[in-house]
Amino acid sequence: MFVKIEPRPEPSRVMKYCSPLIAAFLMLISGLIIFTILGKDPVQAFFAFFIQPVHDLYGIGELFIKAAPLMLIGTGLAIGFRANIWNIGAEGQMALGAIFGGYIAILFHGSNSHFILPLMILCGAIGGILWAAIPAFLRTIFNANEILVSLMLNYVALLLLEFLVHGPLRDPGGYGFPQSVLFADSAMLPILIEGTRLHLGVLISIIGVTVGWVFLEKSFTGYQLQVAGLAQRAATYAGFNYKKLIWTGMLAGGLTAGIAGVLEIAGPIGQLLPSVSPGYGYAAIIVAFVGRLHPGGIFLSSLLMALLYLGGESGQMNLDLPSAVTGIFQGLLLFYLLAADFLIYYRVRPGTAQQVDG
């Protein structure tokens, strides 16, 4: 080995912003390799996966529709992640948001009131918050690990949603299919741009990311979260209330996931189904990390992750690529990011290798 790895005197700011780009680049290279292994022409497959889905206005609209829940939830999760509070339950909190919001839509099915949509969003937010409050409560009172509790609640929430659309919330005129009634127009988010499916929820999500940015960068609580994440002892000595931070971190994720759940059913879906998310709650974890736990970065990384979802669909339609490739890309992206982050703290130089392992 003729390279030397040595710690940097200070973490590199440049690498901090470069490493997501390196990760994205390595993921694309891996994509070409995977396409080749699958026996596809890599250039053609690359085009079908990454270019074709967004080559027109409609496609760009679809990109933002998919990115909206990812950026919104990603921002909410980042608030907790900054303080090492791990809410892995966004998928379930999203389902609860959909259940609460969907219930309002079904309850007021005949009404044309303008208050239905705001009420749906409010109730969805409450649903997500309540579901996130369970792990927060069990963590702060009983010290139960929030990762495992929030994760377990994902399975419970999805089963609850499934139960509801098979039973109490099923469309009575729906020939027994496990789905609710199609929502009335008053419960649907209006389309923003003609010729696309781009709906108001995308705008709401972008506003949510902006609010998250102000909260994280400008509020005292945002600062406390940052300190608690970097040096928990310092935060304790400074008298920060860590329990309060746990509640803030967990509920921020629940709030955003709950709203995202409503926006999905009142936007692209239009009714309650046994499943309202293709894993957005998990993908948002990757979005948060790749976006460096910063709302601006999260906005960008949500677009990249949305492209992976779209590419998976497009590749399946055009080239018979299995859509499961999307999950592999998502995982690889996070692996590469975590690996590339090594370069924030270390640098590689030509020279003779030192004995590093002891």
Add this chain to the structure above:
Amino acid sequence: MDFDIFIKILIAAVAAGTPFVYAALGELITEKSGVLNLGVEGMMLVGAITGFIAMSKTGSLLLAVASGMTAGALMAAIFAVLTLTLMANQVASGLALTIFGIGLSAFLGLNYTSIALPGIAELHIPLLGDIPVLGKLFFSYDILVYGSLMLFILVSWFLYKTRAGLILRGIGEAPKSAHALGYNVIRIRYLAVLFGGAMAGLGGVYLSVAYTPVWVEGMVAGRGWVSLALVVFATWRPIRVLFGAYLFGAITIAQFHVQGLGIDIPSQLLSMLPYLATILVLVIISRDLTAIRLNSPASLGITYHPDNL
């Protein structure tokens, strides 16, 4: 309740608990070295599909087990490189491993979704197996169930009766001191992580080849996460892992028996049971902060590298 039915439920609980035994004992070793690998779910899934493919191609249980364990260990190797060599955050890396494993297993299993395997036969042990009641209770399982018991004995012996086990525990408690004594902390942690991966893979193989011998996307269904909770529940002790695994096996199958008894509860609500039970158990155990602090490896989840002071 009929005594025969009771025995049948016990037997079913042991079978249902076996994937937990493998995965949780593997994770126990990993965590004892001070490393928290949250990727158990992903490693089990990849192990499950790899074992399933090997079984359906060759019909050899040995090959299925070997390939499932190798696949699990390879998955764990990714985690090890990230967290041990590149010093990445263990929580984030473990989550990435699970997300990757879900995608990879779905991808590998695309052409195997409609195949059913014959399953593996129960061992018939002459004489012992013919004893009424007890013979059935103790000697009517397939070889992988006995394998998991062997693993339990091996892990208990290794941790508490061997020098290597003592070193492993020492590294989990105080990596700096172990390093100062001349032990290669990183290398030993690598081995512990790889072992955990291989066992998670084997737990997956048991699911897809023996327990329900079909491949269904995401068929591990949270068992990897439950295994992680089991290690906490067991306060990092092998015997309690074994007990907890069978308890959760019993809870997993309880839903079928409740329905069998004619109690009318929607199946989705019954399916929530194992997950709710996991939360309940976590709460009960974690409430006692002192017990957790005394029993959990002191360096668990904290990145260590000899270069860092």
